[in-house]
Amino acid sequence: MPLIQVTMLKGRTIEQKRKLAARITDAMVEDAKAAKEAVVITFIEITREDYASAGVLLADKK
């Protein structure tokens, strides 16, 4: 705790995930006073066909 679930488009590199994990954890520790060992982050990757905003799939946006 805290648990952070990040849902994002497939395609980020492991290096990008590494940086995200470090920075989001730092934010939770410094701003929310969470214990560092207790911060858990998961990345859920989805495709452009599995995300829609304003009623339109991302795959259908130009």
Next chain:
Amino acid sequence: MPLIQVTMLKGRTIEQKRKLAARITDAMVEDAKAAKEAVVITFIEITREDYASAGVLLADKK
């Protein structure tokens, strides 16, 4: 906002997702007075091995 996460079995076509995204968004706008641009939908697809009801995997149901 609102955010709608749909967890369903793999296998729907992009055309089915397109229709779902449009209809769910319309419902949120018309019935819940959400701003259309703010409605976000994600589809999480899982297999019959990753879903259980009444204690039994879908993969094990006849």
Next chain:
Amino acid sequence: MPLIQVTMLKGRTIEQKRKLAARITDAMVEDAKAAKEAVVITFIEITREDYASAGVLLADKK
């Protein structure tokens, strides 16, 4: 299955939720060929302080 989780601002009436549940379920049945009895919907209500877009809390937007 399918499972639909709707995260939205607190304040909708039960009548609005009733309509959303009916319409989203109809969409899943008609467009995704889900079995009606298997469609499960949950509403998670949050406050304007617990939602941010573009880095700004909704509570802080004018």
Next chain:
Amino acid sequence: MPLIQVTMLKGRTIEQKRKLAARITDAMVEDAKAAKEAVVITFIEITREDYASAGVLLADKK
């Protein structure tokens, strides 16, 4: 209802998922007095690159 979402590392066999589904459902029925038919479980499998604790990806831990 209840809905149980299990996020875990990829790699469990169908037999392991079968046992987990049965045992978690039994716990919900016996300890939380849930109706058996209403217990729904989903497994979301992720890779070691998509999970971090204490700011470090599991893929980076020795």
Next chain:
Amino acid sequence: MPLIQVTMLKGRTIEQKRKLAARITDAMVEDAKAAKEAVVITFIEITREDYASAGVLLADKK
């Protein structure tokens, strides 16, 4: 890891949650070979107005 999110109706006692946490964790350790210290469980409690199946709110079922 694993992370287990349990969405259920409000009203369970702390003693029920205590037993659920223990049993679900045991299942993850014994059947999925998870490390005990790494099993995290969260309970999200919702009302009968915030849950629907087959298109009908639980609050509307007799």
Next chain:
Amino acid sequence: MPLIQVTMLKGRTIEQKRKLAARITDAMVEDAKAAKEAVVITFIEITREDYASAGVLLADKK
């Protein structure tokens, strides 16, 4: 997109959430190349009775 769901103990101030929202969004923009307007964050707050690790409720830990 991306969508970030933060589940944490109740008790953070609005100022803490404000900072978290800003920093997590910056991380998504700078490290994951997300469009700033598309980053959505939700905070789900739970009690010590609704969180367990290693099979024990946080409320039961000394």
